[in-house]
Amino acid sequence: MVEIKPLANPFRELKPIVPARKLLEQAKLRAIRSSPVGISDRVHPLVRVKRVEEHRLLKFETYLEDKLDEIVRSFPQLDDEGLHPFYLEMLQIIVPLDEMKKILGSILGTLRVIRQIRREYVRKIRYANRRSEAKHYRFQAVGRISSLIRQLSTRLEMLESIRRQLKRLPNIDPNLPTLCLAGYPNTGKSSFVRNVTRARVKIGEYPFTTEEVHIGHCEIDIGQLYGYPISFELPWQIVDTPGILDRPLEARKAIELRALAAIESLASVILYLFDGALIEIKSVREEQINLFKHIKKILPDIPIMWAISKEDLVKERGNLAELQNILENELSSSGLTIQTNNPISCETALKKIVKHSKVRRLVENRFLKIAESSSSM
Ligand SMILES: Nc1nc2c(ncn2[C@@H]2O[C@H](COP(=O)(O)OP(=O)(O)OP(=O)(O)O)[C@@H](O)[C@H]2O)c(=O)[nH]1
Ligand SMILES: [Mg+2]
Incomplete structure (x- = not known):
């Protein structure tokens, strides 16, 4: 083991x-x-x-x-x-x-x-x-x-x-794979982190409820996900990044830029959330698309996955597939949909992210090597 x-x-x-x-x-x-x-x-x-x-x-x-x-x-x-x-x-x-x-x-x-x-x-x-x-x-x-x-x-x-x-700074381990959440305020980032980890994160009705960087931990059996003959529980760090990856560069203060640099040094992959409650509104959607593109540009070396959050609200209105299509065309990549207040939906999404070919390559090239060398010491 x-x-x-x-x-x-x-x-x-x-x-x-x-x-x-x-x-x-x-x-x-x-x-x-x-x-x-x-x-x-x-x-x-x-x-x-x-x-x-x-x-x-x-x-x-x-x-x-x-x-x-x-x-x-x-x-x-x-x-x-x-x-x-x-x-x-x-x-x-x-x-x-x-x-x-x-x-x-x-x-x-x-x-x-x-x-x-x-x-x-x-x-x-x-x-x-x-x-x-x-x-x-x-x-x-x-x-x-x-x-x-x-x-x-x-x-x-x-x-x-x-x-x-x-x-009070969180415990982080640079040797562990790390997923960082990004997206406009109120998009469901903290809900997602809370649902996939043991972290107790503030969930709010209002934007900007998360004031600090929160890190939660969870184990993912990559043996099963990647089809290995044995199971291998790999610990992941899931990071809530309040007020850091939620607005364009011009609007950022010096402190946020530092926090951004901290995230850059830590993130293996970023999950960007589009707010399912508001995504139909064209102007909101455009704003959120612009931020996505912006983050992609400033963090070019980190794979960015995206998802529409609050899936239940979009489903209720019956136009999930259409919205997903619009985003896929705009972003030239496929995304997920997540009911961010539902633990099973969040876990399923997390597994899909970990299974994604880019992430798998990264995990196998970097983190499994670290795990092997630390277990042979
Ligand atoms: N209906 C519905 N509501 C959700 C879902 N996920 C989150 N919410 C609600 O959306 C609001 C914002 O959720 P948070 O998880 O705090 O969002 P956040 O992105 O962390 O917000 P900030 O920390 O302010 O940036 C809360 O009131 C949640 O209860 C969902 O899947 N469905
Ligand atoms: Mg939050």
Whole structure:
């Protein structure tokens, strides 16, 4: 049995970023609670005080150094070596890459400076001639370090807010075949995704009910579909792409363009839905045909299938075949009809898509190879 374990969101393990104020409180507590061990009773009082002050400064500073280091290290490398293009694009929807690098860079910068301050003041404490002087140096170092940490306050807060958003990104696996839905608002995209996967997706009466990219998973027995002698359940990702593939390029904002790039890096095949409730209206139909052609043009390497959604409504009016004909002539390809609010109809449509020669070629050339190599490891 071949088993593929999907990869996950690379940001999901990020721990909460502690605010600057709390970091300082913790560092001070640690410094106060701990004292150096192994100082003999016979050492000179000045030497004793100097050892205590040095120890407290070290405790204070190394705690902060460790925490800042942990924050920076917990993020993956922010380029296409460290992140799949899908996550790199999604990250940039949340925060510009430059800004993110600046934030992490400033944390690293602070880390280096506080380390220098600690070295400088440890030396000063060691050379102090009086007890008060040793104490004074420690206070001075703690003051300088605290002020640098306080300067990071806003950046740490921003990072925490970014982390929360990153954590909510869906789990995608670039090694799995992925079907992305496209079409004007209200065409039945979310209904389709919900019906073929285990994802709970918002279905609405109004357009634009889906605000985020949703990914659902389902298994399709391609062994049976492709006529293999054994059954082989291949996991598929089904992606709802709200507000991304639902309007022409000119109308898109920068954020949507990024989201589009994310989809481009992910989609193996696109299913474009024509709204069965409105498709008879010539102007609506033309608009939807134009968007279809437009998506085909901007994503030339991805096979695009199409279907008329809400089949029940079209059937009721008795002109399904005629409308299908009009679309087939316009688009020079054949399409499906789906009752998008009916799970059996959606599953049947999904199987037809997976069985389509273009998709089969892609699955066999790309994904089955990945499955074979991962099962032989
Ligand atoms: N009669 C009928 N209604 C349907 C069918 N499929 C979906 N609907 C209804 O159409 C409306 C829109 O469906 P959604 O699945 O939310 O459409 P969407 O494309 O995801 O919409 P946005 O997320 O806003 O872009 C909802 O009220 C659904 O209940 C269908 O096959 N038949
Ligand atoms: Mg939706």
